[in-house]
Amino acid sequence: MLEKTYRPDIDGLRTIAVLGVILFHAFPNSPFSGGYIGVDIFFVISGFLITSILLREQQTNTFSILRFYQRRVLRIFPALCLVLLSVLVVGFYLLLPSEYAALGKHVASGALFSANFAYWYEAGYFDTSSEFKPLLHLWSLGVEEQFYIVWPLLLAMTHHRPKLFRLMLCCTGLTSFSASVYLTYTHPAAAFFAPFSRYWELMAGGALAYWIRNGSLGVAHLKSPLAILGAFLCLAPMLILAKDALFPGWVAALPVFGAALLIASGPSAWFNRVVLSSFLFRSIGLISYPLYLWHWPLLAYLHITQDGKPSTEKVAMAIVATFMLSIATYFLLEKPLRSKSHSGAGKKMGGLVFVMVIACALGINVYHRDGMAFRLMKISPELTGKKPDIQAEWRTGRCFLEESSTFSPECLEAKKGKAETVFLWGDSHAASLYPGLRSLQEKADMRISQYTTSGCEPYPGLTLPNQLYCNEANRENMQRVRSLQPTLVILHSRWLNKLAPQGLAQALDMIKQASPHSKILVIGASPTWNDELPRILFRRYRSEGDKPSDYLPDNDASKVRYQDEQLRKIVISKGGIFASSVQVLCRQEGCLTRVYKPQPMISSMDSGHLTPEAAKYLVAHLKNLIVNEPI
Template sequence: MHTHRHLAYRPDIDGLRAIAILAVIVFHAYPRSLPGGFVGVDVFFVISGYLIGGIIFRNLDAGSFSLTDFYARRARRIFPALITVLLGGLAFGWFALLADEYQALGKHVAAGAGFVSNLVLWRESGYFDTAAEFKPLLHLWSLGIEEQFYLVYPLLMALLWRLRANPAYTLLTLAVVSFGGNLYLVHSDAASAFFLPFTRFWELLGGSTLAYVHFRRATAKPLTSTRHQLQAVAGMLLLAAAVFVLDKDKDFPGAWALLPTLGALLLIGAGQGTWVNRRLLASRPMVFIGVISYPLYLWHWLLLSFGLILRSGEPLHHRAAVLVAAALLLAWLTFRYVERPLRFGAPELQRVKLLALWSLLACAGLLGLTVYRADGLPERPALADVRLKIDRDPPRLAADGYRSNGIAKELFQGKFRPGEDFFQLGDLPKDQPLTAVIGDSHGNMLYQGLATATARPETVINLGRGSCLPFVGVDTIRKNGRSASCQPFVGNAIDFIARTPEITTVIIAAYYKQYLDGGMTLRRTQTGESPGAAGLFRIGLSDTLERLLRANKFVILSLDNPDMDRTVMTACYSLLRPLLPRSPDSGCQIPRSVHERDQALARGLIEEAAARFPDKVRLFDPATVLCDAQYCYAYHKADLIYRFDGNHLTVKGAVRVAERLLAHPDGIRTFARAP
């Protein structure tokens, strides 16, 4: 019976693991060198499906399969390194991370301990989501998918075996359905296709199907025919094509995921006797890396991500090699002194070890949850000497439930995008003057400031959409060539304002620079010759003002806030780091002359339009509160007032601007004197 419990050891599969982990590491450390290295995870899925599937089939055939035994072996295999990395991340984060970063880490520790990281990351994808490089446990999404697969797969195989059904048909059918779901979602909802388990199960099912084929054929001796030699070469070529041809801009997984999946299946299926498998994959260095590939996978991204966080997103360059070397050392130490002692040893101690592992994983998850619930422990001693604080007030975004609001139905016409669309959350107040803000995400942030700064937030409404210049007759095109779907929404919003007598004041605010310097491409909604970005900007603004002024609205044209570049924000964030204390003169500002030069074209076009209507249109310049005569600042007193992208204000930053706007002699009619 014991001879059926495990597959014969194949060192070439450890070598294939080495190729997978090395591809992932190079992609994370030096993404331009190996743009498709992320497909190493897909290779891991195939290997896992093959090895675990083979063990299950042999145990079922021998009559020795036990779910309890299966999950106990999975725990001994997965838990030791995972617990070590989770606790190590929490320990380092205590000293190195800011409160909001530590809170996010706690959330992901809890998700990792519960093997639901993929689902948490899927739900996090949105407008103000943290960049992937700032999530030290991002890579646990793949572990979540694997363990969700193994909650169902052993039960299904045991049932089919009891019914004496051929598992191959079921495995192939499920793989085809899963792959079809992946193809269906990848173009319409790429995040779902990537993170949801069912759209990735086909890769594990492919490996499991191959395991069943080998089990039925009882292939114990190495395969050395010419066909198998060519098959192994073809597998290597497919893997090479995947890591060198694919990149993060491709719709992945989609059909592209066939490259690494088929490559791995061909290599495993070729058998360990072929030249590629025997000489390359089964070589001692490759086997060594493959043996420690699991703890290496867990450690490498944790270290690289922490490095990027401490450098505020600046490239690591040579530091990446040092961190990878540290990950290799930690992986070997984890394998040698944590994983092996807990995974193997005297049988009479296995129950005690298993109970300890479950208890430690639960403790790690509870610690993470505690950190998350405690808002990242902002009062912990490590943060006592931090010079600046991040504004932790979250922006008030329109939630999905508000799509049924009457205004939303009218303006968005069923195409409301939670996280990108902003609007009045309730019905309009009656019999009192209202102010409407229209714009893109910069207008949305100004609305946050106005709604927070005034005692009567219900009298300020927001009718904006991210990445949309709020001018009629003009659409915006993203860098990927797709429309931002600004029209007919913008036109609907302008029409709604024009026919709503309660709305007396309109504020127009946007990230004008990106529409004039090529960050976004402007396109006319009507056919005809395009006069260029500046020409379309001038025409769109003029048409918008004329439509609003015909409806007797008072318009405030808000110029844009200063745009801080990445270097400035890196200097700012150094003031937030417990491990990198510096003084506020470290470059957390830009010369006002730079801001005025950057905004010169937009300002000229806006001033030109306002001059045509001197009695009905006013200009407002946020620089009056964000700058002095020499500099524009990304901080105020003890608060950082810019998000890390350097162009979006935080809520506190937007409140500072809004307070000046509300106090301006030509300010909002709702709150100040009308002209």
């Protein structure tokens, strides 16, 4: 029979999970680079505890779906409501309108437990960096609560029929795990955020609760060794996995199995009794939920206010603040509301639901009012100009591909008499040049062929590991050059790969061999700002009280100049032409923050990609290298 007593070791396991997540988020380059697997441990714990309660109530005919969700509300809502409202208040003072509007949407999706769908939809090349999304971590709450919409019903239908339960568990669990593995390699965002690719982790905990309740595990004589093995499977991935490893996939089975082993070993196993049940581990585990909720907004706002590069001291202060807020939240809010000595559970549930509805409504209001733009009505247009439609300008999904798909026929314009053919090849930075070339086309007799792919620098001679899509895209572009014999091939990217010199030299040789009469223009990287440029301008306005200068030094222009000189030697030695972006966009005092013709606009909407107007500015200065005829 399932124990009904409190399991202190499970609170200790929560400590391992939450500390792994916090250490990863706070210090992503630390030994805990795989600490994100703490979320998977949480899923197993949740599945085990909730299923244990459901089975006990269903087998004693005391189960009530209303009482089930009442418990969920009293457990989840108090701290979540407080965090959602607090994040909204702080964001009012710190965020730009576009950022605050996005936060409003995320508050609403968090309140509706659909954050995983919101972030899944946003995932892509144009997505804001995770460090600047204060509520990104709520995706896991969405997955969990969506699971508990269907799981109680599946249990109710199958728990009294063991064979049917096992069939349901095998079919749904294996399907979910298979989807996770497949999507991890084909659609990573779906694998990470989609509920069906994570359900198997919660079901693993549920299956464990079922088998323990029916006394069919038979591991009593191995409990201590199994607990140590489980601890290893939970801790090793935290230390071994890279921060950008493909995940979840099959690798997620390690912490899931490890957590299941620790729980199955029981509270009397040596590791569980001595380590997990210790006062320190048990105490941190009790506040693990508010710790999880508070840590990421504090770290995100720290990144936002510190140019994305907060000092170690300030990160440590944020962690201390996280613990202080979590302790206060647990003792002053969570514990009183969940205390059985307080009557009126229905009223408390109603009150919490009402507050959550208010939080959701406020988030929707912020989103629909464009991030309360009136806060900056006087300065926002002057600072940034009208926000461009980057996806339309770059022809995303047609001639700039983010994932494996097919280029549109429009990427190669129809032949126009003796018009010169300009072949644009590179990554997203190359795609950002298209509006500039399109503007130049209005004055010059040229046709543009754009074949640009996300994250793919133009190295057709290299086979890059973990970039199969890029390798294929570059091979196909090489075939297009051979077929088109363009007048000019433009190569542009950030040139970040450490093999850039070798890759570029090979690319120039291969293009010359495939299309001997083509000119090759290599454009050096544009400067990368220390933070997103709109945020830099906003902070400077706040601190200086006036519109910032048109040229600012908050970027890596000096590094790009050094890179330019290395690439220039290679390009010239191979008979190509090299043009420096920083030579056009930067001066001694800094780099261009906005352009004024043909219309005022900021030079970058993020930390490095040129806006359409900035691209027109750059291409206009390079026009003599692009077209032969005078303009």
